[in-house]
Amino acid sequence: MSPQTPDDGAEVSADGVPTVYDLADGCSLDDVERGEYYRATVNGVVAYGVFVDLTEGLSGLVHESNLLGDYDVGDELLVELSEVREDGDVSFDEVELADYETERVDAGESVAVADLEDAVGSTVTLDGEVVQIKQTGGPTIFHVRDESGVVPCAAFEEAGVRAYPEIELDDVVRLTGRVEMREAAVQIEVDSLDRYEGEAADEARERLDDALDEYAEPNAVEPMVEWEAFEKLRPDLERVARRLREAVLEGRPIRMRHHADGDGLCASVPLQLALERFISEHHHDPDAPRHLLKRLPSKAPFYEMEDVTRDLNFALENRKRHGQKLPLLLMLDNGSTEEDTPAYRNLAHYDVPIVVVDHHHPDPDAVGPLVDEHVNPYLHDEDYRITTGMMSVELARMIDPSLTDELRHVPAVAGLSDRSKAEAMDDYLDLAAEKNYSEADLRDVGEALDYATFWLKYNDGRELINDALNVACDDRERHEELVDFLASRAERDVDKQLDAAMSHxxxxxxxxxxxxxxxxxxxxxxxxxxxxxxxxxxxxxxxxxxxxxxxxxxxxxxxxxxxxxxxxxxxxxxxxxxxxxxxxxxxxxxxxxxxxxxxxxxxxxxxxxxxxxxxxxxxxxxxxxxxxxxxxxx
Structure with missing residues (x-):
């Protein structure tokens, strides 16, 4: 076969000149077509020709009879596919072009994170922002966010050696790789990873940020009860819902601190469930809900220095060991007073946004300059009758409306736990009655929560508390038996305490x-x-x-x-x-x-x-x- 010159079968540009394709690493033989031209690099010289690379994984021979010149390793030339043998060997012919245009070919089709499960086994291209970099004993795991979600991407070097050390957190990148299933979850095995620079980076980031704004928008939900006083707080809650959804999409962990009482649990447990479901929806890492959200009870009615020191140290360790961003701090049924400010000022040295949803009497002058969002009924000339649990149930529904039926009884538990005499309490009790809860039942739930969280101390008691509150609980009978036991024990211990104390x-x-x-x-x-x-x-x-x-x-x-x-x-x-x-x-x-x-x-x-x-x-x-x-x- 003689050396090739262009023919009418080759792709031509709008100017009528041939197109030469520059294949990205990760491209395979499936990306090469007969009659098209490709840029190649010599990787070996032998007596009968030269071996060339079109990509790291795509190589072949240009026989001496099909060469137009002499070449050394590293030289570039233009080639056309000649033959693919049954044993998989590939041969190319050199071509000579007087004029041509080069077009970059990325490996695989561009696929959104949300659609990766349909692309398992395929090589894909993904543009996104790096939101976490975790070095394991094997590969480096880059968590990359595109417009639709976050996916872990494994890049292999030597075991335990950082791959692509030039890539940093928050960089906008283009990667190619093969979509695989790992432990029943999607992961991309990286073939190439490049950082966008300059104007291209700005354009890509703007596109990602616009999509994040769209996905972060809270759901429009009808109020569970009609309550004029509560509607004053709804715009504030919508801003918080947007901030929380945004944190999830950015890969920023959320550290949730709540008062360790009935109202605090009625606030935190629904939000934990809503956020975990939202995380699972947008992150392909099955461990993401556990890694990105932590619920922690606080015994004191304010954010103590002991708590903030633990939280900050935990966050800094996670940043160093797991490549995480620093967290967003979410304060529930707590965090509105001057006593919270020393802890807040400690966090001010770091990139830790603070969001507060509370109904204790606030000190806005002290707290306001230190927090990013502050929702409190007192800031709207209302008071503690609007409990944090009532607010947080609406907040959870803005994040995940599908929880509505599961949470119908929770605002009533919150109100009774904090002795709210709000005009909406009758409506909340009616909602709970739709789930076959009497007022006495709801009071028992509140007592059971109070009793359980006392013995749990600093442990969140996730499964026990979920069963006691009947949120994410799959057995109503177990819930009722547990509440009966805990409430009875609480009543017994209260009677015992008062028998000793009343005479004094x-x-x-x-x-x-x-x-x-x-x-x-x-x-x-x-x-x-x-x-x-x-x-x-x-x-x-x-x-x-x-x-x-x-x-x-x-x-x-x-x-x-x-x-x-x-x-x-x-x-x-x-x-x-x-x-x-x-x-x-x-x-x-x-x-x-x-x-x-x-x-x-x-x-x-x-x-x-x-x-x-x-x-x-x-x-x-x-x-x-x-x-x-x-x-x-x-």
Missing amino acids: VEHERLDNDAHLYRIDVENYAHRFTYPAPGKTTGEIHDRKVEATGDPVITIGYGPDFAVLRSDGVRLDIPEMVEELVDEIDGGGVSGGGHLVVGSIKFVEGMREAVIAALVEKMADAELDEDLAATRPDE
């Missing part, structure tokens, strides 16, 4: 005619068991309210703390705390909470002075019969 409760009548009850919960209640000091104080308070029918304030105190409960007295505990900070020099006073429920800390040696000043302020407070029996739980 001190009583006096304040100048405003309110009853004041005090109990030293450190010395006259069982310690390190259920109920905790706050719950013990609340149960004593409830019994005194029921017994007297009058305005009642109850203080449960220990060496360096006091827990406050009030019915029928117009208190403002956060304001009282601020005043005590200024008035008692050396008192070390801090604290807060709701207006009529809260806690205060102080130095042990100043306990008598702090409590005396506190009682004096309570004696000056106005009575308000409308506040009776509307106390939220802390």
